[in-house]
Amino acid sequence: MNFNSLQYYLFLPAVILLYYILPVKLRNPLLLIASYFFYMCWQPTYALLMLTSTAITYFCSRCIAQYPGRKKLWLASSLVLNLAILFFFKYFNFAASLITDILNAANLQVTAPSLDVLLPVGISFYTFQALGYTIDVYRGDIAAEKSFPTYALFVSFFPQLVAGPIERSRNLLPQFREVHRFSWENIKAGLLPFFWGLFKKSVIADELAVIVNTVYAAPENFLPYQLVAATIAFAFQIYCDFSAYSDIARGSAIMLGFRLMRNFNSPYFATSVQDFWRRWHISLSTWFRDYLYFPLGGSRCSKARHCLNLLIVFAVSGLWHGAALTFVIWGLLNGLYQVISLLTAPARKKIQQALHVQDGNPLLTIFRYAITFALICIAWVFFRAESLGDATYILNVVAGLIPSAGDLGQAHLSMGLDAANKIMVIVAMLVLLAVDYLGLRHNLAEKINNTIIPRYVIYFLLLAAIFIFGSYGVGYDPQDFVYFQF
């Protein structure tokens, strides 16, 4: 059940209605049933997998609390079992293919077995959320949850189940013990991100997907400027797609009285790659920070170790996104940017001082936005390309290192969208950027929610744009949310 489906538009109001009608003690069971129903709409059998992961982390966390002397053993058990499940479903074939390639390179003609299994939707998200909880219990940051149904609901809470935000137990678990009374304030606070998310997904992301899919399916047929345009389109597609999911998730949760963490904060107005990662997929970035980067030593160590820590964290982050070398390189590249940034910081500071440019200088800020965006886009090429070969081809053509098909005189193709749709999507992207820019300085949602007429005008404009320009209905191919595959 996608967030941008009719089923969800019926499911969510029904759940909200029942949630507030039912007696308090029945509300969490309702949410648990609704969450499993929501998940089972994709692949019913994989609900058992989620239940298994839930049971393992619940049991191990209870044991950590009950047997503090052996808490390391129980933590290790939880980590190993959950990561083994994740490895089996997500990484087994990748590892097998890597081993095969290595053995073949060593002239050993061996083919490692591969598995014919579907990747369970959202497995990386709920596994990390459950592992985060176990580590929190291990660290004593939170008491082990006694109620299995409550804990199962924490893992499976439908608004954020399949594509995050990856919630922290400290934030979400206590909310299941609160009594949420119906409040119009919550409904209106939820409707705004809900409609905004739908707008971003339907009007921007899915339209841009047409360009991106067309060009990236056969990059050799396109000219350098088209490859650049498609990469920029992908940068906005993935942002709108993923942040839309987070917005709809937050909006849905707020209407039920739950507060989920903010997952994006105007990422394309980041002034450095480090800043970008503070604004992009915040729930995952902070997860890696708290549960991997800090335990590795973070920045409180030698510079070399600090750089290594950054590379490790970003390589793992790449691997988290997908079982392919392109994702690992995407992660490493982002890590490398930060390592270079770290190593060149003193020199850059000196140049800035020599030029008498202050940090708040608008031109410098715009320059930083542009450089950061360009670096992020280069990395996105690896994220989106069908193969490592395609990615390097695209970058080489754009850099002018090899001629493109267009340069060789071959006819290049349309990028899939007609002129009117291109103009429409550019206007929508400008609206998005304006909103993000204003969001840097103001709490726009709060300001809008405190008004009446402007809020309803915004609801109307968003819905009208979705109805007319949105990617839905006959003749369209509404894309799955990109992050479902992770």
Next chain:
Amino acid sequence: MKKSKKEFIALIVFLIALISFIVCASSITMPKRYELGANWGAFTEEESNSMDVVFFGSSMAYCNVVPAVIWEDSGLSTYVMAGPEQTLGITYYYVKEMFRHQSPSAVMVEISGIIYGRYPSDGSIKANIGYMPYNSNRFGATINAAPKSEWLGLFFPLYNYHDRWTKLTDDDYQIGLEGYDIDLLAGYHFLSDSLAQTEMRERSFEQTEEDYQNNLSYLVKIAQLCQEHNCRPIFYLSASYAYFPESYLERLQNDLAQIEGAEFIDFIAQIDEMNIDAEHDFYDILHFNYRGAEKFSHFLAQTLTEIGITAQQPYDKPQLWQERLDYYHSLIADGGTKKN
């Protein structure tokens, strides 16, 4: 004013504005219907209770019946409210909807659709139901005569047509906001091309017993409906160069004879009396071009008169029918290129 009251008023205004927007946008983005029947927008522009006979069915109704010719011959004001590949299930709701606007003395249903399956093709469903007025009949037609996969688009046309926003013309805005004009062809679809027919052929088709019974059940319902409205239900097979297998036709005739009040006319059996020129009068084996349709319509006018249907409507606009006739003749002169 209290904030909650303001909020409530704003919510109501928002909902009204949103619904109005959806209605207008749906109406504007819907492809405009100029031909191939099923144009309820034009039909509802006709003066209420101004029709003596209304024809229903599929393309064999709207391609083969020329109301202007029938009026010229008999003075009967008729209209063809048929749709492409229309199943009898949809026809039932068409008849029902027609009775909201007209009170004819006879309803003529072309029943070649008896051989159809439960649902027509996707495009035909959109054409047949998508232009019906929004009321219980459209709802009934959608639920009972369209597959579930089409429901969303039929209830919410933007689902099917919102992508037309890049292709909208002045006509889309004008007709979308102001509605259709009356159809000077009164539902007839003008065809001018010819395809010579060499011999009559038996129609070949496959049909399940369930589909046959389902279609028959709608004929029973149509007959009942007509009787409730003091109207004669006349089922007919349009003249064409394709005939039903003898055993099938025999069974059909027997089954129709069981339907209380229903009359049946097989015009295929009478085609020799229509002076049809097989070489020049057909568009294809099932459909006449305007020459054949005109001859068939002369025959229809004569038949209607013979079976006792006379002009009864208190209709005071002969000039409209004269205009229709003139328009039809001008189409012939222009080879059918003129637009209504």
